[in-house]
Amino acid sequence: MIDLRSDTVTKPSAAMRQAMANAEVGDDVLDGDPTVLRLERRVAELLGKERGLFFPTGTMANQAALWLLGERGTEVYCHEDSHIVNWEIAGTAGLIGLQPRLVGGAPVLEPEALREKLRPASPHAPRASLVCAENTHNGAGGMVTPLAKLQAIRAVADAAGLPLHLDGARLWNAAVATGTSLAAFAACAETVMVSFSKGLGAPVGAVLVGSATVMAKAWETRKRFGGGMRQSGILAAAALHGLEHNLPRLHEDHRRAAALAAVLATIADLRVVPPDTNIVMVDLPERHRAADVVARAKAAGVAISAWNASRIRVVLHGDIDDRAAADATARLQEVLR
Structure with a gap:
C-alpha cells in the first residue's frame, strides 16, 4: 500500500529514532528538559520571535493561542475552510468560549473579504477579539498565502485593533515554495x-x-490543557532531527506533487487544483462520489482521502520517493480513468 492520505503518516527514520534514543532529557515541567529547551530556542530563532513553547500537537498549540489572544464571549475571524474551524472539533467554542465568524470567498483568507466581514460597532452585536490565518492552507490544497497578502491581512487586523494568530502547521512548505x-x-x-x-x-x-x-502565559495554558510533559526531550530530538534533515528536502515533495497533478489533469472531466506545495486536490465529476474513488484506489494499492463528497486529496511526503510516486501516479491514473 502506498499511503498518500496525509504527510502525517510518515514513520520516523532509523536516524531519527537514534536521535530520540540518544536525547539528553530532564523533567520539562519541573525545571526544563534540555533538548526541549534547545528546540524551543531554535524555532524561536528561525521565526524571529522571543520565545517558543513545545506542545504535543498543533491543535493544542492553536487552542492555547486562542485562549491567550482571544476574549471569552467575543468573535474570532477565521476563513470558513480553515483547520481551526473544521478540524479542531469546535475547540474555539467548547474550550475557549469564542464564536467563530467565518470569512468566505476565495480558497484562502483575503484581506478585502476580512475587511468586509468586520462588524460595525454595536451594543447589540458580538465584539471581535482575534483574527486567525493559516499558511499553507490545508483546505485549499496546501495553497500558500504570499507574504504581501499576509501583511495586508495584518494591516486589516491592526486597523480593527485585533491581534493575529497564524496557524503555520505547514509554514515550512510555504517558506520553501516561495x-x-x-x-x-x-x-x-x-x-x-x-x-x-x-x-x-x-x-x-x-x-x-x-x-x-x-x-x-502560554506555559500556564499548556499545563491547564494537560500538555505538560516530562522527559519530552525524546520527542523534541525527533523534531530537531526533522529541522536539520527533512526541512531541506521539502522541495522534493512539492516537485512530486506537481508531477502527479500534471498527469491527473490530462484525464477528462477531472478538475485538478494546481498544487503550490505537497497537497493535490482533485474534484470529481458530479456522477462520482469521492468515497467510491477512495475505495477503488485502495483496492489498487494507493491510500488517499475523501476531502468531501466530490473531492479527493493526495499528499506527497518524506516516505514517498520518486519510484513510489511514479507507481502511485500510474495506479491513480488508471483508477480515475
Missing part, C-alpha cells in the same frame, strides 16, 4: 504555530512562538 523566510511570515502575527509531524516527519509535536510575556 523563498520567503520563516521570520518574515512570522512577523505578521503575535503568535505562530508550526508542526513537526507533517512534512518534517517527526512522530508528534508542535511549537508555538511569540513574545516572552505571551509565552510565559
Whole structure:
C-alpha cells in the first residue's frame, strides 16, 4: 500500500529514532528538559520571535493561542475552510468560549473579504477579539498565502485593533515554495504555530512562538490543557532531527506533487487544483462520489482521502520517493480513468 492520505503518516527514520534514543532529557515541567529547551530556542530563532513553547500537537498549540489572544464571549475571524474551524472539533467554542465568524470567498483568507466581514460597532452585536490565518492552507490544497497578502491581512487586523494568530502547521512548505523566510511570515502575527509531524516527519509535536510575556502565559495554558510533559526531550530530538534533515528536502515533495497533478489533469472531466506545495486536490465529476474513488484506489494499492463528497486529496511526503510516486501516479491514473 502506498499511503498518500496525509504527510502525517510518515514513520520516523532509523536516524531519527537514534536521535530520540540518544536525547539528553530532564523533567520539562519541573525545571526544563534540555533538548526541549534547545528546540524551543531554535524555532524561536528561525521565526524571529522571543520565545517558543513545545506542545504535543498543533491543535493544542492553536487552542492555547486562542485562549491567550482571544476574549471569552467575543468573535474570532477565521476563513470558513480553515483547520481551526473544521478540524479542531469546535475547540474555539467548547474550550475557549469564542464564536467563530467565518470569512468566505476565495480558497484562502483575503484581506478585502476580512475587511468586509468586520462588524460595525454595536451594543447589540458580538465584539471581535482575534483574527486567525493559516499558511499553507490545508483546505485549499496546501495553497500558500504570499507574504504581501499576509501583511495586508495584518494591516486589516491592526486597523480593527485585533491581534493575529497564524496557524503555520505547514509554514515550512510555504517558506520553501516561495523563498520567503520563516521570520518574515512570522512577523505578521503575535503568535505562530508550526508542526513537526507533517512534512518534517517527526512522530508528534508542535511549537508555538511569540513574545516572552505571551509565552510565559502560554506555559500556564499548556499545563491547564494537560500538555505538560516530562522527559519530552525524546520527542523534541525527533523534531530537531526533522529541522536539520527533512526541512531541506521539502522541495522534493512539492516537485512530486506537481508531477502527479500534471498527469491527473490530462484525464477528462477531472478538475485538478494546481498544487503550490505537497497537497493535490482533485474534484470529481458530479456522477462520482469521492468515497467510491477512495475505495477503488485502495483496492489498487494507493491510500488517499475523501476531502468531501466530490473531492479527493493526495499528499506527497518524506516516505514517498520518486519510484513510489511514479507507481502511485500510474495506479491513480488508471483508477480515475
